[in-house]
Amino acid sequence: MDTIINTVETIQIDQQVIRRAGEIIRQGGLVAFPTETVYGLGADALQPQAAKKIYAAKGRPSDNPLIIHVAQWPAVERIARRVPESARLLAEKFWPGPLTMILPKAECVPYETTGGLDTAAVRMPDHPVALALIAAAGGYVAAPSANVSGRPSPTRAEHVKEDLEGRIDMILDGGPVGIGLESTIVDLSGEIPMILRPGAISQEMLAQVIGKVEMDQGLLEEHTDLRPKAPGMKYRHYAPKAKLIVVDGQSEQVIEKINALVAQMEPSKAGIICTEETLNQYPHGVVKSLGTREDEESIARNLYNILREFDQSEVEVIYSEAFQTPKMGQAIMNRLLKAAGHQKMIL
Numbered sequence: 001m002d003t004i005i006n007t008v009e010t011i012q013i014d015q016q017v018i019r020r021a022g023e024i025i026r027q028g029g030l031v032a033f034p035t036e037t038v039y040g041l042g043a044d045a046l047q048p049q050a051a052k053k054i055y056a057a058k059g060r061p062s063d064n065p066l067i068i069h070v071a072q073w074p075a076v077e078r079i080a081r082r083v084p085e086s087a088r089l090l091a092e093k094f095w096p097g098p099l100t101m102i103l104p105k106a107e108c109v110p111y112e113t114t115g116g117l118d119t120a121a122v123r124m125p126d127h128p129v130a131l132a133l134i135a136a137a138g139g140y141v142a143a144p145s146a147n148v149s150g151r152p153s154p155t156r157a158e159h160v161k162e163d164l165e166g167r168i169d170m171i172l173d174g175g176p177v178g179i180g181l182e183s184t185i186v187d188l189s190g191e192i193p194m195i196l197r198p199g200a201i202s203q204e205m206l207a208q209v210i211g212k213v214e215m216d217q218g219l220l221e222e223h224t225d226l227r228p229k230a231p232g233m234k235y236r237h238y239a240p241k242a243k244l245i246v247v248d249g250q251s252e253q254v255i256e257k258i259n260a261l262v263a264q265m266e267p268s269k270a271g272i273i274c275t276e277e278t279l280n281q282y283p284h285g286v287v288k289s290l291g292t293r294e295d296e297e298s299i300a301r302n303l304y305n306i307l308r309e310f311d312q313s314e315v316e317v318i319y320s321e322a323f324q325t326p327k328m329g330q331a332i333m334n335r336l337l338k339a340a341g342h343q344k345m346i347l
C-alpha cells in the first residue's frame with residue numbers, strides 16, 4: 001500500500017486535504033494525525049472492520065481497547081450508555097485537552113473498538129488538525145498512538161513514517177506535538193474515579209474538580225506484582241534495543257554512579273539520559289539531554305524522541321537520571337520505568 005503523506009499547516013488548515021482524509025476514514029481506512037499529546041492512528045470507531053485494521057497495522061494485541069476521539073460534547077452522549085456528572089464537569093474544565101475518560105459504552109460502539117469491554121474510552125483532543133479530521137470523518141475516530149506496538153509513541157510525523165509507512169492510507173504531518181506523553185486516563189465507570197494512566201492532567205487537577213480520585217495501585221512502583229487496570233498498561237511499552245536502567249538518588253551521587261558504571265564500558269556502547277543541568281558532568285559515553293529541569297514540559301516532550309534516537313546508535317546500555325518533577329514527574333517516571341522494564345537503581 002502507498003501511504004499518502006500530507007503536510008497540514010495548523011494555522012491555515014487545508015480543507016481539501018482534511019476532506020480527503022475524512023473520506024478515507026469513512027470508507028474504513030487508516031489515517032495518522034497529530035494531537036497535542038502524540039500522533040494517533042485513526043479509524044472509524046463505529047465500524048468493527050476498521051478497528052481490526054488498526055490492530056493489524058500496529059501489531060497490537062486485540063484485547064487492548066482503543067480511545068474514541070470526538071470533536072463535540074453530544075458525541076459523548078451517543079457513545080456512552082450513562083454519563084456521570086463528573087464527566088460533564090471534567091469535560092467542561094479540561095476539554096479539548098489531554099484527558100481520556102472511561103464510561104460505560106452504548107450499544108452502537110462495537111466490541112472490536114473496546115477490546116471486548118463494556119466500557120469505552122473517550123477524549124476530545126486539543127489540536128486543530130485532529131478536531132477538523134474528526135468532524136470530517138463523521139465524529140467518532142478510534143485512535144491509538146501511531147507507533148508499531150512496543151515502540152515509543154510518535155511525537156513527530158517522521159516517527160509515524162518510520163513505523164507505519166506502507167501499512168496505512170495516509171499521514172497528516174502537523175509538525176512536532178506539544179506535550180509528548182499520552183493523555184491522562186481516568187475511569188469514571190466505577191464508584192470512585194480512578195487514574196489508569198498518569199499524564200499532563202494530574203491527580204490534583206482532577207481532584208480539584210470532582211473531589212476524591214484514586215490512583216490505580218498497579219501503576220505504582222512498589223506494586224509491580226499487581227496488574228494495571230488499563231489493558232495497555234500491562235505491556236512493556238518500549239523495549240529499546242539497549243538495556244535501560246533508571247538511577248535514582250541525590251544528583252551528585254547519581255552522576256558519580258553513572259560515571260563509574262560507564263567507565264567500565266566502551267564509551268560508544270554506553271548511553272546516558274540527563275538534563276541541561278548535568279550535561280557537562282558526564283565526560284564519557286553517548287550523552288543526551290532531555291531539556292532543563294526548570295521546564296518539565298520540555299522533558300516530557302523530548303523523552304520518546306530521545307529513546308528513538310538511541311535505537312539508531314550502537315549503545316548497549318542506557319543509564320537515565322530519574323525525574324521526580326512536581327507536575328509531570330509521575331507521568332514521566334511511569335513511561336521511563338515502563339521503557340526500562342522497571343529496572344531501577346536506588347542510591
Ligand code: TXA
Binds near residue numbers: 125233
Ligand atoms: O494521548 C493519547 O491518549 C493518545 C492520542 C493519540 O490520543 N492515544 C493513546 O492511545 O495513547 P493508546 O491506544 O496508545 O493507549 C490507550 C490506552 C491503553 O492503555 C488502553 O488499554 C487504555 O487506553 N484503554 C482504552 N480503553 C479502555 C477501557 N475501556 N478501559 C480501560 N482502559 C482502556
Ligand code: MG
Binds near residue numbers: 144145153
Ligand atoms: Mg500507545
